[in-house]
Amino acid sequence: MFSWLKRVISIVLVVLFLAIGVFFSIRNPQLMSLDLVFWKGPELSVALYIITAFTVGACVALLVSSVAYLRSNRQIRVLTRKYDKVRDEVDALRKASITQELSTRKE
Incomplete structure (x- = not known):
């Protein structure tokens, strides 16, 4: 803009x-x-x-600043991948917990 x-x-x-x-x-x-x-x-x-x-x-x-920028950019990508992996794992655990809760209620 x-x-x-x-x-x-x-x-x-x-x-x-x-x-x-x-x-x-x-x-x-x-x-x-x-x-x-x-x-x-x-x-x-x-x-x-x-x-x-x-x-x-x-x-x-x-x-020198471009080297530091590239290094931090690489670290951001690595941490983003780790975050996505952990978020997917937490979502899977939540779904498993909800499924388990629903199955125990039916019985």
Whole structure:
């Protein structure tokens, strides 16, 4: 029902973050080289390194959360199957109890 509102809000947020990223990169034109232990990066702007780190972090967070989501989804399916099995067993016991009660009343 409100899918169009969700889509509009998503588009507005993406445009907002892109505008902030462009503004940030314009305001921080300084060049730096990234020097890690075994690798030395090229000289790029500070903003590009920060935006790249943010993007990589967001992708890693998305992967980790998707693993947790899939694990919980699997657990929900297993528990649903167990619940259905137990519910069927309880229904069978109720029917057996009612049948037994009716047969004892007739005698």
